[in-house]
Amino acid sequence: MTSSARSSTSSTSSSTSSFSSSTSSFSSSHRAGMLFAALACVLVGASFTAGGALVDYPHAGGQAVRYGLACLLLAFPAGRAGGWARLRALRPRQWALAAGVAAVGMVGFNLSVLAAERTAQPAVPGVLVGCAPVVVAVLVPLAAGRRPGRAAVAGAAMVAAGAFVVQGWGGTDTAGLLWSVAALGGEVGFALLAAPLVAPLGPLLLSAAVCGLAAAEAAVLGVARGGRAALRVPDAAEASALGWQAVVATVVGFVFWYAGMQRLGAERATLFSGLIPVSAALTAPLVALGTFGAAQLAGSALVAAGVAVGAGRRRPAGIRRPAPAGEPAGRAARPVAMRR
Numbered sequence: 001m002t003s004s005a006r007s008s009t010s011s012t013s014s015s016t017s018s019f020s021s022s023t024s025s026f027s028s029s030h031r032a033g034m035l036f037a038a039l040a041c042v043l044v045g046a047s048f049t050a051g052g053a054l055v056d057y058p059h060a061g062g063q064a065v066r067y068g069l070a071c072l073l074l075a076f077p078a079g080r081a082g083g084w085a086r087l088r089a090l091r092p093r094q095w096a097l098a099a100g101v102a103a104v105g106m107v108g109f110n111l112s113v114l115a116a117e118r119t120a121q122p123a124v125p126g127v128l129v130g131c132a133p134v135v136v137a138v139l140v141p142l143a144a145g146r147r148p149g150r151a152a153v154a155g156a157a158m159v160a161a162g163a164f165v166v167q168g169w170g171g172t173d174t175a176g177l178l179w180s181v182a183a184l185g186g187e188v189g190f191a192l193l194a195a196p197l198v199a200p201l202g203p204l205l206l207s208a209a210v211c212g213l214a215a216a217e218a219a220v221l222g223v224a225r226g227g228r229a230a231l232r233v234p235d236a237a238e239a240s241a242l243g244w245q246a247v248v249a250t251v252v253g254f255v256f257w258y259a260g261m262q263r264l265g266a267e268r269a270t271l272f273s274g275l276i277p278v279s280a281a282l283t284a285p286l287v288a289l290g291t292f293g294a295a296q297l298a299g300s301a302l303v304a305a306g307v308a309v310g311a312g313r314r315r316p317a318g319i320r321r322p323a324p325a326g327e328p329a330g331r332a333a334r335p336v337a338m339r340r
Contacts, residue, residue: 030264033261033262033263034272034307035260036257036259036263037257037261037272038272040254040272041274041279042276043253043279044257044276045275046248046249046280047244047245047249053237053241054242054245057232057234057238058222058229058230058231059111059114060218060219061231062238062242063106063107063215064215064216064218065242066215067211067212067246068211068219069243070211070215070250070251071212073251074204074251074255075208083204083205083208086201087201090200094196097193097196097197098206098210099213101189101190102213102217104190105187105189106190106210107217108189109187109189112179112182112183112185113125113180116172116177116179117176119173119176120173120176120177120179124180125176125179125183126163126277127163128181129163129273129277130159130160130276132187132188132270132273133273133274134157134160136156136188136191136266136267137152137155138153139188155310156271157306158302158303158309159273160274160306162274162278162299162300162301162303162304163276163277163278163303165302166277166278166281195266198261202262203257203259203261207251210254211250268310271310274303274306277299281299
């Protein structure tokens with residue numbers, strides 16, 4: 001074998017090894033992102049069931065307690081390794097985005113759902129919120145100057161349809177429908193407004209920051225609307241529900257959600273929000289708040305299929321295929337287009 005042939009073979013072997021390492025790393029990160037996003041949405045869905053104990057508790061005050069406690073629990077671990085320095089380095093626009101996540105995607109979302117349920121059956125806001133993956137699958141690529149991917153849109157539509165099958169459609173009036181649309185906007189805002197903040201802050205610090213902002217915003221809103229009545233000592237059931245929502249749904253759920261978004265991007269991570277109504281439907285019978293029948297089973301299967309279609313593994317554009325043995329390296333150096 002000539003020296004040039006040996007050099008070519010060695011180069012090809014090195015390229016193949018590098019390609020395999022890159023794709024293996026990507027695959028591992030992708031699987032972890034899917035797991036994080038799925039667990040986050042399952043926990044949030046279960047929190048809807050726990051929220052039934054908070055119907056008579058002051059809504060804004062309850063959110064202030066929930067997010068304030070979550071911020072306190074996240075503050076110490078988030079502040080380690082230079083976390084506070086990263087917060088101080090944020091630009092005003094980034095602080096505005098974080099405040100928007102808290103106001104639109106957290107406080108505004110929860111208040112919209114509560115307002116919708118005054119005149120609409122709970123399934124109505126649930127179905128509208130289930131459409132969030134479709135909206136995000138269209139808006140994210142358009143904002144980036146590209147066409148929405150067919151697989152992402154198809155998967156998102158399947159997820160939305162599955163959420164509809166799980167929950168059904170209930171009665172509502174115009175006000176209930178409008179508040180449900182507002183809840184949909186809150187769910188979309190929770191993903192899109194936070195997306196530019198995941199990289200500079202990371203999941204832990206971002207969760208702590210938006211929880212602190214949400215607690216302050218909810219407290220101000222509660223005092224403005226109800227004065228001292230915005231807060232009272234919760235009874236045992238209310239305290240348990242607030243504790244679940246603060247520790248499990250917020251501290252654990254938010255960190256998992258942003259960890260999933262960090263690995264998948266907002267477009268694919270939001271697909272997993274279809275698991276929220278599935279989780280709510282699964283846990284409701286445990287506290288005698290509903291049943292899980294054939295419709296819920298079929299809808300859950302449709303959600304799972306939609307997630308598989310829309311969030312399936314794709315090779316990132318930066319990974320290049322190695323040149324086959326004997327083929328000039330320059331011909332294989334073109335980036336591989338991401339499959340959609």
